[in-house]
């Protein structure tokens with residue numbers, strides 16, 4: 193091996209001192225000073241708790257004591273127990289459905305604002321953020337009022353005589369969770385899609401038209417592929433946090449709508465098994481991360497395009 | 500009159516107007532373009548060239564007037580159904596598709612077998628000198644290559660008319676000159692009508708069969724390059740196409756198609772004319788810089804001549820452009836001289852005798 197390297201003069205010697213050694217100029221000190229506070233903050237607030245959860249997940253809870261011997265037993269339990277499997281799958285499925293519904297609803301809105309917003313674009317974007325002006329909890333309760341047995345929907349439908357009994361499929365189940373989450377996350381999906389749509393050079397759309405495409409063909413051949421970065425971003429922004437959502441299933445999910453985060457909370461609280469809770473949390477994180485990475489890889493040909 | 504006018508024009512623009520609110524982008528534009536012509540729309544920025552091209556392509560509708568292509572009224576025909584294709588100013592190459600998919604874009608819809616599409620894409624790439632570029636990613640192309648892809652993509656559709664909006668303005672000078680002659684050759688090869696928009700008079704002169712000069716949304720003149728250069732109908736056209744010296748003159752007499760003029764400080768002359776100018780009318784005559792000659796030797800002769808002082812000299816290698824004052828006047832003129840042997844560049848401030856002939860005069 194070493195002989196080979198010697199014989200080939202063209203190969204660079206990696207042991208040589210690098211030609212360019214960055215020097216610390218006053219400017220770079222300014223740079224370091226500028227990024228230090230956020231760096232320290234994220235270390236403290238993000239990395240440290242995460243590390244703690246990792247550690248915790250490999251210990252064992254013995255009633256009031258924490259056994260700090262290193263073990264994977266919690267992960268084995270998390271993976272083999274039927275209940276946890278069900279909750280994990282349900283979380284991913286609900287979150288996936290929420291993502292699809294949200295993106296499908298957000299796309300036309302973003303499309304309208306980007307192409308027909310005219311001078312009122314910023315007004316439309318402002319209107320979209322209005323739900324944020326109240327607390328999420330209040331919005332969840334409002335959905336309860338809308339979807340409930342004596343709620344707005346059932347009340348009006350029964351009042352009008354369309355139905356005899358209140359509709360039961362819209363509250364205290366997975367559907368209610370999907371509806372509420374899709375509404376709550378819509379702005380986060382609209383914005384990235386809007387951005388990628390507004391970046392599309394209009395002459396590309398005209399070129400497609402010029403080459404014989406009607407509006408529909410043009411949409412699927414040019415507009416949609418070029419807005420995929422926004423769609424991918426929107427999907428991740430919605431999917432990643434909703435898998436771990438806790439409040440919505442708790443308040444609207446009933447028993448069949450509970451998700452993995454509710455179980456994690458139970459483990460940390462009533463069940464007094466923080467290590468198992470941590471293992472569930474880490475498992476959820478790994479599943480979400482893998483799903484997200486797979487999704488990005490599936491769409492990578494759309495993402496490398498420079499507009 | 501001639502045969503040309505009896506043939507059905509491929510494009511017939513009749514009295515088109517376009518208004519954007521209070522802005523009039525086009526005003527009473529009528530043009531007939533013959534099949535197989537290389538036709539240019541030339542004018543300064545903002546005169547309405549792009550608007551007119553977009554009306555031909557169908558991306559915009561005229562506020563008033565009608566466009567016929569191949570004899571058919573295009574009023575309700577959308578761009579995707581018109582027999583035209585466009586090369587956009589920005590080229591509009593689809594960034595998510597490679598070169599072959601860009602070029603074959605318009606064929607995909609026609610349900611052709613894959614081999615047929617591949618063959619036609621290869622042919623189109625060959626036509627624009629991009630053989631073997633099919634699998635390349637489109638965002639890795641240079642400006643000149645992007646332009647060729649845009650051309651191939653439009654030509655593969657076999658349009659009756661190819662529309663080009665300032666296709667060369669994004670290229671550097673050398674490449675632009677190469678592409679000018681290549682575009683011209685390409686047009687002769689494929690034989691279809693090209694309508695080119697440009698603000699560059701040199702580009703229009705070198706490439707076109709005919710040119711429509713536009714100012715402020717109106718057509719000022721439609722003629723061949725030579726006709727425009729030699730017989731501009733107005734001062735504005737004359738100064739837009741090349742350089743023109745303007746000199747005031749008074750009509751002495753206009754009888755029997757002979758016009759007698761007194762050109763300020765240059766003397767009196769008679770020329771043949773069919774104009775209806777009246778006695779003592781004040782007009783402008785134009786003369787091109789290359790029609791003026793500096794008489795280096797005392798023995799050099801010319802039909803007419805005047806004395807001048809050299810105000811400025813710009814040396815271009817093969818040519819020198821002199822700005823001179825006609826003696827005893829405040830009239831400035833530009834004289835261009837080929838730098839042949841025995842013609843030194845004259846010094847600023849020196850005196851010279853300038854010769855000219857009455858055939859080189861244009862009455863404006």
Ligand SMILES: Nc1ncnc2c1ncn2[C@@H]1O[C@H](COP(=O)(O)OP(=O)(O)O)[C@@H](O)[C@H]1O
Nearest residue numbers: 519522523524543544545546547548549550551
């Ligand atoms: N969509 C539009 N809205 C308003 N004014 C326009 C629009 N398009 C063009 N104009 C105006 O019409 C005139 C002609 O524009 P254009 O055809 O682009 O000129 P050119 O291509 O010759 O530079 C300009 O004054 C321009 O401001």
Ligand SMILES: [Mg+2]
Nearest residue numbers: 545548549550
């Ligand atoms: Mg233009």
